[in-house]
Amino acid sequence: MDEEWFELFPRARTEIAPGAVHVPDWLGPDRQRELVEACRAWARPPGGLRTVRTPGGGTMTARQVCLGLHWYPYGYATAAVDGDGAPVKPMPQWLAELGRAAVGAAYAGPDAGPYAEPTGASDLAYDIALVNFYDADARMGMHRDAEEKSGAPVVSLSLGDTCVFRFGNTASRGRPYRDVQLRSGDLFVFGGPSRLAYHGVPKVYAGTAPPALGLTGRLNLTLRVGGLGGLGT
Template sequence: MLFDVPRPAARIRAGVAHVPGFLDVSAQAELVSQARELARRGRMDRPVVGSGQMSVFILSVGREWRTRPYRYVPSELALPEQWIALGRSALATAARVAPELADDLFRPEAALVNYYPPGSSMGLHVDANEESSAPVVSLSIGDEALFRIGHTEGRTRPWDDVTLMSGDLIVFGGPARRAYHGVPAVRPGTAPVGCGIKEGRLNITLRQVDR
């Protein structure tokens, strides 16, 4: 970001909370290091969806997300207990901004580690393969991204755009749990020094799969 301006936590709409700077730089670097270790033991690739291949690389942890057909299957990579605790802490923080997100029973079962290389994006889609309606916890590290969230009926307006910087947390659940959302743009050259990534964006989403 060109200018250092205050970015208070905000309830974007019912069921959507944005918490800037949830992770400090050292916590970001530690999370990147853990993700790299998991990637060495797992498979990070660009899934084929619809009629094309995604520009984003995805690693599944805890449960493996697959396409054709869309589903979760058991993963060889166990979800680290640290990540489970982080997801619960993140949701509790978000619930202080948007109380309707509160879920004392939330226990992440799957993490999708998404790496956005420079120039990549993700179209508007719905996270609909989880039986659980628990919120989705999303953490950003590296280059800034434009996060867009719309409504549950389709990909058309109205939607809200939120700039996600390195260390930011965004959580969506409740009436926004099945809302269309995506990342239309990543802004190159905006990753802070020391975050663990020189270019691109790492996005870790934590979610509960079963009811």
Template sequence: MTALIPRPAMELAPGAVHVPGWLTPRQQRELVAACRAWATGPVPIRHTRLPHGGVMSVQTVCIGWHWQPYKYTRTAGDVNGQRVAEFPRWMVELGRRALLEAYGDESTSTRYTPDTALINFYDGQARLGMHQDKDERSTAPVVSLSIGDTCVFRVGNTETRTKPYTDIELASGDLFVFGGPSRYIYHGVPKVYEGTADPVTGLASGRLNITMRVTGLTDREAGR
């Protein structure tokens, strides 16, 4: 992989920060290896079926908590009934470093304790429509990491799926954080540039997107 020249962080809206090239090639390889292991189970990666019968074009595997539209549970009743893999401590530390990088606020980053991650895999045809991440009880920021193919990331507003929005490119290694006033922005992925991944990351094709969140839930509240 050609050495990347670090680019400055860019705040697209209050609390919505893009940090290009944040993950090193080694970190990307390690995350790809971890995601491959999680994709095989105990709850395997799948195309999520929506309540109206549609099927998402991205493939998703979860750790910590299992997400299905539109709730979190510890077990995957819509897949195989198994409990999802635990959320590892090293991911908590990665999330805290990411938040510190984006916001520069040590007290906020120290308190940040993500307990779930949705890991989405995009092939060249996959898309993700405009949506809000609002199934969490906590309003803590979402930390998003990209590996593999570059995509167009559409950053909208908090009121509507339509304009105004801004399109940016997220490349392999990029960090994007949205919290504070931008915690509930509509966002989506209208395009993936197939074939732009560098195999040195361990991902020869496609795009991985890892989003760390704080559910704010307890096992009792989730029902299981």
């Protein structure tokens, strides 16, 4: 019933919290397929898709590959220090440009809401991408993207299976939070007052990816501005 409803009445751009914006269906089918193929190439070794292990000895159920700089709990490096040790793959210029376009799409226009990103999107230098792959059983606990030294908005792009994206507050992992369904092609941007909000993925709806995408599972591309100076040089 829900899928039929969304087809009859297209989902609207929604401000989930000040500075946190959901833009449904931002990526068209062709761009989605291009991104899936790019993710497949990035996932190959060396420096490919890996299982992330936490300092406490646990493992994340979503697997990850990084571009630009390698994220590990809880910092950045120029090589896959918790993987095969290979140098991190470069951040493509076209992906950085897509990040800037995403910020413009989220914050610009007459319906952009009361919050407007103070930094022009054309000035944002997206230099890090985290690509997370979720199978049917994968989840992501509530966390903050706090290792960057830049306050630029985080850009999240969804491909494949639909998920529940839980967007919370900046004080704790608990309530208040809001659950949003992210479908293939959706954009979510959070910056400004919501830049350090806790967020996570408690559920993935297996088998909901568009058949033409050729993807089983969910891919999430998270684009960030590191502000980390010479770490990446």
